[in-house]
Structures are given as C-alpha cells and as structure tokens.
Amino acid sequence: MRNKSCPCCHKDSHDHEHNHEHCHEHSHEHSHEDEHEYTLKGWLISLGVFLCLVVCSHLLNMEEFFASLTNPYTAKRICMFIWALGYLFVSYDILWGAIKALVKERAFDELFLMSVASLGAFAVGEYAEAMAVILFYKLGEYFCTLGEEKSKKNLNDLLALQPENANLITSDGKIKTVLSSELKKGDLCLVMAGERIGSDGIVREGSTFLDVSSLTGESKPLKVIEGDKVLSGSMNMSGVIKVEVTAPSSESTAMRIMALVNDASKSSSKREKYITRFARIYTPVVVGLAVLVFVLMGSISGEWGVWWLRALNFLVISCPCALVISVPLTYFMALGSASKHGVLIKGAVHIEDMEKVKTVCFDKTGTLTKETLNVISFVPPEKESELLHIALKGESHSRHPIALSIQRACTERGIEETGTYKDIVEIPGKGIVATQDDDKILLGNDKLLKDYGIYINEKDVVNTIVNVVKNGKLIGKIIIGDEIKPEAKEVISALKQMNIKTVMLTGDKEPSAKNIADQLNIESYKSQLLPLDKVNEVENLKKQRGKVAFVGDGINDAAVLLKADVGVSMGGISSDAAIESSSVVLVDPSLKGIVKALKRSSRAMKIVKENIAFSLGVKFLILILSVFGIGGMWLAVFGDVGLAALAILNALRA
Numbered sequence: 062m063r064n065k066s067c068p069c070c071h072k073d074s075h076d077h078e079h080n081h082e083h084c085h086e087h088s089h090e091h092s093h094e095d096e097h098e099y100t101l102k103g104w105l106i107s108l109g110v111f112l113c114l115v116v117c118s119h120l121l122n123m124e125e126f127f128a129s130l131t132n133p134y135t136a137k138r139i140c141m142f143i144w145a146l147g148y149l150f151v152s153y154d155i156l157w158g159a160i161k162a163l164v165k166e167r168a169f170d171e172l173f174l175m176s177v178a179s180l181g182a183f184a185v186g187e188y189a190e191a192m193a194v195i196l197f198y199k200l201g202e203y204f205c206t207l208g209e210e211k212s213k214k215n216l217n218d219l220l221a222l223q224p225e226n227a228n229l230i231t232s233d234g235k236i237k238t239v240l241s242s243e244l245k246k247g248d249l250c251l252v253m254a255g256e257r258i259g260s261d262g263i264v265r266e267g268s269t270f271l272d273v274s275s276l277t278g279e280s281k282p283l284k285v286i287e288g289d290k291v292l293s294g295s296m297n298m299s300g301v302i303k304v305e306v307t308a309p310s311s312e313s314t315a316m317r318i319m320a321l322v323n324d325a326s327k328s329s330s331k332r333e334k335y336i337t338r339f340a341r342i343y344t345p346v347v348v349g350l351a352v353l354v355f356v357l358m359g360s361i362s363g364e365w366g367v368w369w370l371r372a373l374n375f376l377v378i379s380c381p382c383a384l385v386i387s388v389p390l391t392y393f394m395a396l397g398s399a400s401k402h403g404v405l406i407k408g409a410v411h412i413e414d415m416e417k418v419k420t421v422c423f424d425k426t427g428t429l430t431k432e433t434l435n436v437i438s439f440v441p442p443e444k445e446s447e448l449l450h451i452a453l454k455g456e457s458h459s460r461h462p463i464a465l466s467i468q469r470a471c472t473e474r475g476i477e478e479t480g481t482y483k484d485i486v487e488i489p490g491k492g493i494v495a496t497q498d499d500d501k502i503l504l505g506n507d508k509l510l511k512d513y514g515i516y517i518n519e520k521d522v523v524n525t526i527v528n529v530v531k532n533g534k535l536i537g538k539i540i541i542g543d544e545i546k547p548e549a550k551e552v553i554s555a556l557k558q559m560n561i562k563t564v565m566l567t568g569d570k571e572p573s574a575k576n577i578a579d580q581l582n583i584e585s586y587k588s589q590l591l592p593l594d595k596v597n598e599v600e601n602l603k604k605q606r607g608k609v610a611f612v613g614d615g616i617n618d619a620a621v622l623l624k625a626d627v628g629v630s631m632g633g634i635s636s637d638a639a640i641e642s643s644s645v646v647l648v649d650p651s652l653k654g655i656v657k658a659l660k661r662s663s664r665a666m667k668i669v670k671e672n673i674a675f676s677l678g679v680k681f682l683i684l685i686l687s688v689f690g691i692g693g694m695w696l697a698v699f700g701d702v703g704l705a706a707l708a709i710l711n712a713l714r715a
Contacts, residue, residue, distance in 0.1 A: 104199050107151045111192050114147045118189075144188040152179060152195040177373075187370070200706065227259035228252070230303065241293075241310045248306040252297045260293045261312075262304040269300035273649075292648075347684075351375030354688065374687040388669055391712040395665035403648040404658045411644040414626050415662035417608040421556055421655065422599060422621075424613035425567035425577055428631050429652070430543035434462050436470035437524065440538040448529050448537045449474065454482050455493045455504045463525060466541050492527065503530035510535075524573070543573070545580060552652040553581050559659065562606060566595045566621075595621040612655060629655060664714075672708040679704055 117123040118140065127136035149156075159176035175198050183191035228251040229239045236251055241259035244250070249265065252258055258271075270282035273295050282298055285291055291304060355372035359365040392409035399406050406412060423429050439445040453471050456464035457478050471477075482495035482502060491512070492505015503509055504527055507517050515530060524542030528535060553563050565586035567574050574588035587598055595611075599621055602609045611618070611625035622628030628643040631650050647654035 101203060104196070104203055107196060107199065110147050110150055111189075111196055114144060114192070115189055118144075141188075144192075145183075148179075148183060148188070148192055148195075151192055152176075155179075155195055155198070224257040224259050228256075244306050244310045246306055246309060250304050250306060252302050252304055254297055254299055254301065256297050258291050258293050258295045258297065258304060260306045260310045261308045262291055262293075262306045264289050264291060265303045265305045267300050267302035269302050270298045272296035272298050347375060371687055375684065388672060388712075390709060391665055391668050391672065394712060395661055399658060399661050402654070402657055404654045404661070405646040405648065406658065406662075407644055407646070411627060412662045412665050414608060414644070415610070415659055416666040418561060418610045418627055418659065419606045420562045420564060420602050420609045422564045422566050422595075422602065422609060422611045422625070423583070424611075424618055425565055425569055425574065426543060427614045427650075428612055429549050429565065429577060429581065430545050433469075434466040434525065434541050435544040436466050436539055437542050437544065438540040440540065444537045446474075446476065448539055449476050450479070451502065451529055451531065451536070452504055452527065452539060453478055454480060454497075455485060455495045455502060457481055458485075459487065459493070461487075463527060463541055467527070467539065501532055503528065524576075543577060545577065546652060548652050550581050552656055553583060555656045556659075557582075557584075559656075561659070564598075564602065566590055566598055566611075592618065592620050596624045599625050610655075612652075629658070668711055668714055672711055675711075676704050676708055 123143070124133075124136050124140045127139045130136075131139075155172055156176050158172040162173050175194060179191040179194040224241050226238050227241045227244055229237045229244070230249040230251055231237050244260045250259060250262070254269070264285050264287050266287060268284070268286040270284050271291065273283050273292065283295075285302070290307075291302075293310070351372040354375060355365075355368050358371075359368040362368065389409075392412060395412055396406055396409065406415075439448055449467065449471050452467050453476060456467045458481065459465075482497045485493060485495045487493050488505070488509060491509035492503065494509070495502045495504070503513060503515075506526060506528065510517060510528055510530060513530075513533070515533065515535065517528070517535070524540050527539040527541060529537050529539065556563050562585075563583045565574065565578050565581075565583050567577075567586070567588055568590050569588055571588045574586050577583075578586040587594075590598065595618065599609055599611055603626065608626040610627035610629055611621050612629040612631060613622055614631055622630065622643045625644075627645060629645045629647065630643040631647055631652075645658055647658075
C-alpha cells in the first residue's frame with residue numbers, strides 16, 4: 062500500500078521541541094516518497110481536463126473536425142495523442158508511483174493495479190474509462206486524506222497542551238520567561254489568566270478557575286485554591302496563581318498524554334494485522350484469477366478484446382483499499398476521540414478487548430470512594446461543633462489520615478485552631494491521650510477507652526469511630542469513613558444496562574466492603590484481599606465469564622492491572638506504575654471515563670465490522686457480475702474506489 066504520512070511521530074516524547082522537529086522531518090520524508098498529494102484543488106483541475114476532453118470528443122466530435130482538415134487515419138491518431146496528453150496529466154503521479162512500487166518489489170499495491178487497469182483500457186481505445194479509473198481513485202484517496210487530517214488535528218490539539226514558555230519566579234522575586242522544557246522540580250511559576258500551566262504542580266498562592274477540558278473532557282471549569290494540585294496543560298481562566306513545580310516538563314501530564322497517544326496510534330490491533338495479511342494474499346490471488354479468466358475464456362470464445370476488458374475489471378476490483386485503509390483509520394479515530402475526553406487507550410488491540418469485556422472489577426479506596434477519609438457524621442449531631450473543637454486541639458499537628466480528615470472538616474466549617482493540649486501522646490492503633498490543666502482527653506477507638514476503664518460495644522462497625530472522652534465521660538463520637546464518589550452509583554447502573562457484571566475487590570474489612578457494595582448495588586464483592594488474592598479472583602472471573610477489566614489506582618494494584626484483560630488506572634497519569642501496568646489511563650479520576658471507554662470501543666468495533674462485511678460483500682458481488690460482463694469498468698471503479706470512499710466516511714464516525 063502507498064505510505065501514508067503519520068499523524069504525529071515522536072522519537073522522544075519527553076522532549077517537546079524535538080517532537081515538533083521530528084514531526085516536520087518525518088512528514089517531509091513522506092512527502093518526498095509519495096511525491097504527490099491528493100488535494101481537492103488538484104482533483105478538480107484533473108476533472109476539468111477530463112470533462113473538456115469528453116465534451117470535445119463526444120459532443121463537438123473532435124475526430125470529425127480533424128478529419129475535415131486531414132485524412133481519417135491521421136485524425137484518429139491526433140485524437141489519441143490529445144487523449145494521451147490528458148491521461149498523462151491526470152495520472153503521471155500514479156504511473157510513477159507504480160514504477161517505484163515495482164522497483165521496491167511491491168507489484169500488487171493499488172498504484173500498480175490502477176496503472177495496469179487504466180493503461181489496459183487506454184490500449185483498447187476506452188480513453189474516457191482509462192481516465193475515469195484514475196480520477197475516481199484519486200477521489201477516494203482524497204477522502205482518506207480528509208480522515209488522516211482529522212486524526213492529525215486531534216494529535217496537534219494534544220501538542221498544544223504543553224505551552225512553549227513559562228513565567229519563572231527567580232530567587233530575587235523577578236519574573237523570567239523560560240522554556241517550559243527547562244522547568245524542574247521546586248521551581249515557582251506565575252500563571253496569569255489565559256495561560257496554560259507549564260508543568261504539574263501545587264498552587265502556592267492565589268485561586269482561579271481552570272479549563273481542563275483538553276485533558277479530561279470535563280467542560281465545567283475546575284476551581285483551585287492554595288494547596289490544590291494542578292496539571293500541566295490546564296488553561297488558567299481568571300485569577301493569577303503561583304504554582305510550585307512538582308515534576309519536570311518532560312514528566313508532566315501533558316507530555317505523558319502525548320507519549321501515550323502517539324504510542325497507541327502506532328500500535329496495530331489483531332484485526333488490523335489480519336486485514337493487512339489478508340490483503341497481501343487476496344490481491345495476488347485475484348490478479349491470478351483475472352489472468353486465468355482472460356486466457357481461458359478468451360481462448361474458448363475467441364473474443365479476446367471482451368475478456369481483456371473483463372480481466373481489467375478484475376484488476377480494479379481486486380484492490381482491497383476499503384479494508385486496508387478504513388480499518389486502521391477507524392481505530393485511530395477512536396483513539397483520538399477517546400483521548401480528547403481524557404481516556405487514554407494504549408493501542409488498538411485494547412479497543413478490541415474492551416468490546417468483549419463481560420465483567421468490570423473495581424478497587425474500593427480511591428476508585429469507588431474518594432482517596433482520603435472524610436468526616437461523615439456526628440453522634441449526637443447537635444454536638445458537632447463541640448466535638449470538632451475538642452478533637453482539633455489534639456489532632457492539629459498529626460499527619461495520620463484520621464487526623465487529616467478532622468482537620469479538613471474543621472476547615473470546611475470555619476472552625477479554627479485555638480491552641481493545643483499539653484502532653485499529647487499518640488498511641489498507634491488506638492488514638493490520642495492528652496491533658497489540659499486538670500482535664501484529661503481521650504480521642505480514639507474502643508481499645509483506647511478500654512485501657513482507661515471505659516467499655517463500649519463497637520463490634521461489626523462499618524466506619525472508623527473517634528470517641529471523644531473528657532474526664533472519663535463520653536461526650537460523643539466523630540464518624541469517619543469512605544465517601545463514595547458522586548458518579549459511582551450512576552456508573553455501576555450504566556454498566557449493568559450494558560449487561561456487564563460489576564465486582565468489588567478490596568483489602569478492607571467485611572463490614573466496610575459490604576456497606577459500599579450495598580450502597581452502590583454492586584453485584585458481588587470480596588473483602589480483606591491481599592494483592593495476590595485480587596489476581597486470583599480476576600483469574601477465576603476470566604475462566605467463568607470471559608474478558609475482565611479491572612479498575613484501580615495503578616500503584617497498589619499493579620499486578621492485578623497487568624493480569625486483567627483490560628487494566629484501567631484511575632487518575633494515575635503521573636504514576637509510572639499506572640502507565641506501565643494498565644491498558645487504559647483515565648486522566649480525570651471520574652469513573653465516567655470507564656463507560657466512555659467501553660462505549661467508544663463498542664462503537665469503533667461495530668464500524669470495523671460494518672466496513673469488513675460491506676466491503677467484502679459488495680466486492681464479491683461485483684466480481685461475479687464482471688465475469689458475466691455486467692457493469693463494465695465503471696462498476697469496477699465503484700467496487701474499488703467507491704467502496705473505499707464509503708468505508709472511509711463510515712470510519713470517520715468513530
């Protein structure tokens with residue numbers, strides 16, 4: 062097949078400048094190799110030449126005109142010469158490409174077949190049909206170019222995520238414009254309204270709204286304040302913020318997205334490879350049949366001219382352009398479309414796997430629930446403020462997840478720290494003991510209280526409970542637990558509607574796991590699992606139900622992500638473990654990306670199957686008709702170029 066120019070090539074996706082340079086060089090090489098481009102302008106000019114010749118030959122009777130000036134034999138030769146000039150003008154690039162294909166031992170590519178068919182038609186005096194074959198072929202190639210350009214645009218949009226420059230705040234407080242590729246961990250940058258963030262970081266000063274649609278597909282602006290993490294490629298929409306760089310530009314989210322999409326675009330699926338192998342066998346077989354039809358039927362009937370034209374029809378029809386072009390294009394369009402919505406699929410083969418997924422397994426913490434623990438209720442509710450005031454004094458300087466959840470709850474409610482207790486002692490696995498003046502404070506679980514002679518029953522507790530005790534009296538309880546992601550229930554419901562079974566695999570205890578599974582209506586769950594146990598569970602599900610997808614954070618679940626047919630990492634684009642172990646990476650930690658990925662894969666595979674069935678079915682029908690002389694060269698041209706154009710247009714739906 063003719064070499065198509067790559068949508069984007071990156072020898073080193075971590076070097077932004079090198080990417081652009083290499084892309085330019087690569088496209089330059091392709092342009093030299095092809096030496097022609099199928100543009101609408103060029104095609105219209107060729108069509109104009111063809112129509113002029115048709116009008117002059119058939120309406121104005123060009124041959125009769127020249128016969129009036131000279132003899133009929135010379136007039137016929139003049140007309141043939143004029144047609145030959147027009148033919149060469151329209152098809153010189155095709156003929157030259159065919160010659161190069163022969164030199165490179167690619168005799169059965171479409172350029173060679175088109176050249177043989179059109180030259181054969183010209184040789185028997187079918188000048189208009191000879192030019193029409195080339196014109197329709199170029200029109201089909203133009204449609205293919207449109208598809209490629211649309212795919213290129215998707216990748217070029219990704220390249221635009223990484224800004225060229227950044228505003229570096231120097232040690233003396235001045236602003237210095239530097240290349241984004243020069244940013245390193247610890248640098249402080251100023252990001253003004255209308256600018257993109259140069260590298261991943263943390264907001265150290267200011268607040269604003271970010272447009273993250275290019276990264277995650279989420280159209281709603283994201284509000285960020287001091288202390289929030291931000292991703293490179295996000296567009297600052299309003300305020301001015303100062304961002305501390307947490308990863309060099311080469312390891313930023315935008316660069317990782319570009320690298321992933323580029324790698325995915327170059328990978329081939331099983332079906333895509335099958336189509337390519339099929340074309341290599343199919344084309345020479347049909348060429349052999351064309352020769353056999355010509356020799357056998359010509360010798361039997363003696364009508365060599367008739368069977369010569371029918372053999373040429375065979376050659377035109379034999380080009381498997383519709384399959385070889387449209388199938389890879391469908392996958393590529395699906396990959397590009399998914400990436401624009403924050404779903405990075407690492408290759409066409411995973412699109413095929415996702416279409417066959419029968420079971421989706423979820424990790425719990427950080428996947429179905431938010432990554433951090435949160436205060437969810439108080440007992441009694443009316444003592445909320447008092448309980449938080451007491452707890453904050455004891456937990457204000459601790460970095461334990463429970464302490465952090467209490468600190469966040471106080472911040473959200475505007476409760477400020479009014480000092481700390483004296484003699485704070487943190488007892489691992491139990492809680493905190495503190496004193497203030499004559500008061501003794503206990504903040505912890507039932508084990509801590511039991512040590513001080515206070516007995517309460519907390520068996521089969523679903524959530525973590527911080528008992529607040531003052532001078533031996535239980536004042537109340539702060540309930541801390543997993544907060545379910547707001548979209549989780551909707552996603553589980555959507556998967557069930559797609560006839561996909563949902564399973565939760567977690568290392569948490571039974572009561573907590575059951576609570577989450579019941580709230581989300583998950584069909585089954587397994588609790589208190591070690592990483593190896595999760596791998597075994599996935600293996601069992603694969604044997605029972607077929608293809609299995611596992612959704613996790615990409616770090617603690619690296620082994621099971623690798624073992625699953627489709628491993629999906631939640632919001633793990635900055636994690637090497639996520640990229641290496643998963644098939645799909647969701648830039649946005651929203652679970653909705655899973656449904657998007659499955660639906661887009663299903664749609665892409667439906668289009669691929671449509672194109673294969675339609676192309677082979679119509680080609681076979683036209684081959685049969687051509688043997689009986691029905692349709693002629695025009696139908697043969699439709700059987701090749703027309704089918705290819707229709708298949709390509711269908712592929713664009715992906």
